[in-house]
Amino acid sequence: MIAFLGQGRMGVPMARRLQDAGHKVTVWRRGTGVPVEEAVAGASVVITMLRDGDAVVEVLKKALPGLSAGATVVEMSTIGPEAVHALRRLLPSEVELVDAPVLGSVAPAEQGTLTVLAGGSVDGVREVLEVFGTVRECGPLGSGAALKLAVMSAIVPAQVLLAETFAYGEAHGVPRAVLQEVLSATPLGAAIREPSAETRYALGLAAKDVRLAAWEGSTLAAAALARLEEAEAAGLGDRDLTAIGEHVRAARVHAVNPPSVPATNGMYSHAVRHGNTLYVSGQVALDEHGQVIGAGDMAAQSEAVFDALGKILASQGATFADVTFIRTHLTDMDQILAYGGVRRRYITGTPPASTTVEVSRLFRPGLMVEVDVIAAL
The missing domain is CATH 3.30.1330.40 (RutC-like)
Structure with missing residues (x-):
């Protein structure tokens, strides 16, 4: 049995894919009144897909009494390598831990085309992880979490840069379609995302990811984070990341x-x-x-x-x-x-x-x- 902890935008389609693949799945989310230790009881695999490291620690602490010896916890949230190692210290030695954050948003989660960045030994959970998409083994425990943050420290600032680029063009009479056509022929073309009314990757989560990835001296990530935090404070945290364009235009x-x-x-x-x-x-x-x-x-x-x-x-x-x-x-x-x-x-x-x-x-x-x-x- 698999226990899936977290039924947010990503958790729901991921748990559904496991069920469709024939796995017996118990799901848990906040507010249902079901104790998390009951949700994990008897599970050989426990997957966490939660907002941040604090949430993962809080939930797994409550789950400890129900965890079976020999079970494997697969941490798929974006929490960073330090938090992964803190989880290892929290969990009993007889419980295995794999960090496996994903690249991709809601649609790839529904389609099973995510990229799973796995740190630690995946021998016992590879079949489970392959339900979500392509599994890339990254190395020892924590390496998947580190690779995820490294990737996001490039992808998210690129979205902020593009938002500022389009705002500059608009302010000087350059049609968005023309600028987009020219940019599409450059290396930045692959990063262009159309504004989305549907939240595929929440702006607030992007801010959290960059906050984790930013290190002292990381000027571009720090500048992007400042923009994202401004937008989050303006009430755009639950909107799709592409809403940063709206914020940048308004902030000019x-x-x-x-x-x-x-x-x-x-x-x-x-x-x-x-x-x-x-x-x-x-x-x-x-x-x-x-x-x-x-x-x-x-x-x-x-x-x-x-x-x-x-x-x-x-x-x-x-x-x-x-x-x-x-x-x-x-x-x-x-x-x-x-x-x-x-x-x-x-x-x-x-x-x-x-x-x-x-x-x-x-x-x-x-x-x-x-x-x-x-x-x-």
């Missing part, structure tokens, strides 16, 4: 200079968008010729300022309701009522965080007010 810094607002002097942008955050530079009451609007009139200048802010927000599909922070510089705090009367017509509903200060002067004589904002898009 874009200058925002709508033609409806008088041009800057070229030394700054009216706004900069980073991901879903818009940072708007201080706006003042100047017309397209650089002349002061409403000289000596705080209300008129405030109206011009909020008009410009509104146009910049609108260029990004936002309104004043999206403003999270507003900062105002006044040259005369005694004019705050005139300024406030205009502001209240634009800033309605829940007020944003706000700072208002008096300054001795602004950058152009005659200017009385300058306002900058931050908006969440």
Whole structure:
């Protein structure tokens, strides 16, 4: 009998293949209420396919009372060689251990075309492992886990690199199809994956794998990991790895200079968008010729300022309701009522965080007010 511990995206089709091949299989997953020691009782082979090393240790500790002497534990998760050797120390000496992580995702798991990277002696479990695909013997215990991480430390950063490459092309008017056609003729062509709505290899798992593979001085893996962790923090952890392209596009810094607002002097942008955050530079009451609007009139200048802010927000599909922070510089705090009367017509509903200060002067004589904002898009 085979006990299969873990019924996630990979575990379900792998266990099903064992059943279809004629093996008697007992499956276990969290939340069923079935004690794991009962699931492994009497099993000659125990397969673990879990999220990470901590999960494997937790489950196997609970399984220890039910493990049969002479059984073989086949660890197929991606946990790294150090964790494999820790498992060897955890398991009784009469229980064999093989590390056999796989290369491939859900579809190859369903089709039985995975590549199984086996470390340790596979003599007693080769027939079982061949149900999943091609078995590659890598060497002593831990070598399969090490090879898996070495491969992922190249594959996953390549996906991040390609995401950044396509984002650059898009930002400069290069159609994705054209760039993809050219890249396909290069060594990177084999790494190109089409964006997938179906999760074949979760972005969060990719981050975990690269985290395990990154070593001090591994600059490319470390940079890719930083990108993946950003995307995971943004809520993309359960999405397919190809969602990193969506994250990279959103995270690009874009200058925002709508033609409806008088041009800057070229030394700054009216706004900069980073991901879903818009940072708007201080706006003042100047017309397209650089002349002061409403000289000596705080209300008129405030109206011009909020008009410009509104146009910049609108260029990004936002309104004043999206403003999270507003900062105002006044040259005369005694004019705050005139300024406030205009502001209240634009800033309605829940007020944003706000700072208002008096300054001795602004950058152009005659200017009385300058306002900058931050908006969440």
